[in-house]
Amino acid sequence: MDNRPIGVFDSGVGGLTALKELRCLLPEENIIYFGDTARLPYGTRSRETLLKYIAQDIAFLRRYDCKLILAACGTVSTNITPELAQSAGVPFLGVLEPAVKAACAATKNGRIGVIATPSSIRTGAYQQAIANLQPSFQVTVKGCPLLVPLVENGFIQPDNEITEKVVRIYLDPVKEAGVDTLILGCTHFPLISKIIGRVMGSGTVLIDAGECLARQARRELEKRDAFGTGGNTSYFVTDSTEDFSQIASLFLEDSVGGDVKWVNIDSL
Amino acid sequence: MDNRPIGVFDSGVGGLTALKELRCLLPEENIIYFGDTARLPYGTRSRETLLKYIAQDIAFLRRYDCKLILAACGTVSTNITPELAQSAGVPFLGVLEPAVKAACAATKNGRIGVIATPSSIRTGAYQQAIANLQPSFQVTVKGCPLLVPLVENGFIQPDNEITEKVVRIYLDPVKEAGVDTLILGCTHFPLISKIIGRVMGSGTVLIDAGECLARQARRELEKRDAFGTGGNTSYFVTDSTEDFSQIASLFLEDSVGGDVKWVNIDSL
Numbered sequence: 001m002d003n004r005p006i007g008v009f010d011s012g013v014g015g016l017t018a019l020k021e022l023r024c025l026l027p028e029e030n031i032i033y034f035g036d037t038a039r040l041p042y043g044t045r046s047r048e049t050l051l052k053y054i055a056q057d058i059a060f061l062r063r064y065d066c067k068l069i070l071a072a073c074g075t076v077s078t079n080i081t082p083e084l085a086q087s088a089g090v091p092f093l094g095v096l097e098p099a100v101k102a103a104c105a106a107t108k109n110g111r112i113g114v115i116a117t118p119s120s121i122r123t124g125a126y127q128q129a130i131a132n133l134q135p136s137f138q139v140t141v142k143g144c145p146l147l148v149p150l151v152e153n154g155f156i157q158p159d160n161e162i163t164e165k166v167v168r169i170y171l172d173p174v175k176e177a178g179v180d181t182l183i184l185g186c187t188h189f190p191l192i193s194k195i196i197g198r199v200m201g202s203g204t205v206l207i208d209a210g211e212c213l214a215r216q217a218r219r220e221l222e223k224r225d226a227f228g229t230g231g232n233t234s235y236f237v238t239d240s241t242e243d244f245s246q247i248a249s250l251f252l253e254d255s256v257g258g259d260v261k262w263v264n265i266d267s268l
Numbered sequence: 269m270d271n272r273p274i275g276v277f278d279s280g281v282g283g284l285t286a287l288k289e290l291r292c293l294l295p296e297e298n299i300i301y302f303g304d305t306a307r308l309p310y311g312t313r314s315r316e317t318l319l320k321y322i323a324q325d326i327a328f329l330r331r332y333d334c335k336l337i338l339a340a341c342g343t344v345s346t347n348i349t350p351e352l353a354q355s356a357g358v359p360f361l362g363v364l365e366p367a368v369k370a371a372c373a374a375t376k377n378g379r380i381g382v383i384a385t386p387s388s389i390r391t392g393a394y395q396q397a398i399a400n401l402q403p404s405f406q407v408t409v410k411g412c413p414l415l416v417p418l419v420e421n422g423f424i425q426p427d428n429e430i431t432e433k434v435v436r437i438y439l440d441p442v443k444e445a446g447v448d449t450l451i452l453g454c455t456h457f458p459l460i461s462k463i464i465g466r467v468m469g470s471g472t473v474l475i476d477a478g479e480c481l482a483r484q485a486r487r488e489l490e491k492r493d494a495f496g497t498g499g500n501t502s503y504f505v506t507d508s509t510e511d512f513s514q515i516a517s518l519f520l521e522d523s524v525g526g527d528v529k530w531v532n533i534d535s536l
Contacts, residue, residue: 044420146418148417149414239314
């Protein structure tokens with residue numbers, strides 16, 4: 001039993017899709033969600049800038065005596081260094097490894113596709129992680145910079161023509177590579193999974209990286225016998241709390257259901 | 269005669285369209301361009317966050333003994349307070365007033381449209397500035413959050429179907445209002461002016477806010493007999509200098525033609 005909170009952080013709002021899974025799998029846990037909304041998006045930043053932002057995000061969560069820290073952000077999970085992950089001082093999980101394990105287990109033909117932000121893709125982390133597990137697998141990756149703004153601006157209806165056209169541009173080469181499994185390597189993408197699924201066709205298994213992270217977090221607590229009680233979620237954001245609450249309800253498909261507090265990024 | 273540089277700043281790269289006009293109108297001037305690329309885009313931030321960033325941007329340019337400071341960014345120009353503009357310590361110009369003056373002079377039917385970022389539009393600054401000049405004019409405004417990411421990701425070809433569809437969604441209500449003059453209130457928009465012009469129809473005059481700013485800057489130097497010589501442009505950015513140089517060439521339709529230096533935002 002461990003009633004300390006789980007700390008979850010993200011560039012802003014994408015991580016809320018992972019939070020939703022987490023609250024569903026672990027409804028009794030207390031959660032601190034930190035979104036760096038004054039500096040989003042992370043997915044088009046350089047590595048140097050990202051490492052600075054990630055260090056500040058982790059330092060912020062350390063103030064709350066968390067039992068586990070989760071990066072609910074594909075860009076953070078692929079760019080973080082082992083040293084930075086260790087700086088959390090408690091077990092740290094990102095979306096990369098859980099998603100890669102799930103994809104390697106799901107594929108039948110050994111061909112895996114990965115879509116993520118450009119900053120994720122250029123690290124080569126997905127290819128490396130899959131090669132570590134299954135060196136013979138073929139991996140096709142594609143950076144999709146426009147999907148994050150499309151999602152954040154509400155272009156998420158399953159029949160949205162514009163988003164479908166953009167998805168086709170990005171996914172056509174991935175489809176041509178004959179993948180049977182596609183990792184949604186950015187926590188924004190589950191919101192358009194119906195469009196992505198339609199473009200890929202019913203033969204492709206979609207791996208939701210945020211959902212895999214939530215399952216991994218549950219296993220981690222189980223292993224350590226560290227489940228808690230309370231079920232409260234508190235939110236901290238670096239830009240307007242009102243704007244966050246509004247967009248968060250889109251991502252959570254529900255109201256935020258918890259306090260939202262503003263954090264001065266200069267204090268990070 | 270005044271050989272001090274002109275300071276130009278922007279959230280990142282949009283201001284380069286204004287810089288291009290400035291270099292064309294004032295080829296002999298020395299220019300310091302500052303782009304806050306580690307924290308772009310500005311156009312979806314809250315006012316509180318923007319005011320903090322703007323104060324830091326101006327403080328950075330003040331280090332370079334500028335004779336004139338220009339906000340080549342619609343979001344900055346509409347959100348800035350008079351006190352912050354005064355903190356520049358030298359004449360300060362934004363895109364708002366020059367664009368509004370040009371639009372009021374151009375319209376024949378007294379109906380002006382404005383497209384800009386959501387953070388610009390929600391200030392009401394365009395409506396206010398037009399009402400101050402011409403209280404009887406009818407103003408139709410529209411925040412266009414997706415146009416900035418479309419432009420930054422290179423969806424700018426005049427026949428780009430996706431951008432045209434998005435532009436139509438935003439502009440249909442503006443068109444229905446019967447405007448004969450449309451202010452492009454964000455310095456990213458000139459890069460898709462052909463698409464915007466086609467959607468609006470040939471009867472609509474497009475006002476390029478960055479171009480208006482460059483002309484106003486020339487008038488300001490003329491008035492003060494403060495033209496300089498040298499013709500050098502130096503760039504400072506808060507994220508990767510390489511990424512900036514690459515996207516800058518898209519905006520300038522030329523190579524950056526000057527040094528690009530990195531600035532640590534924590535030092536701002």
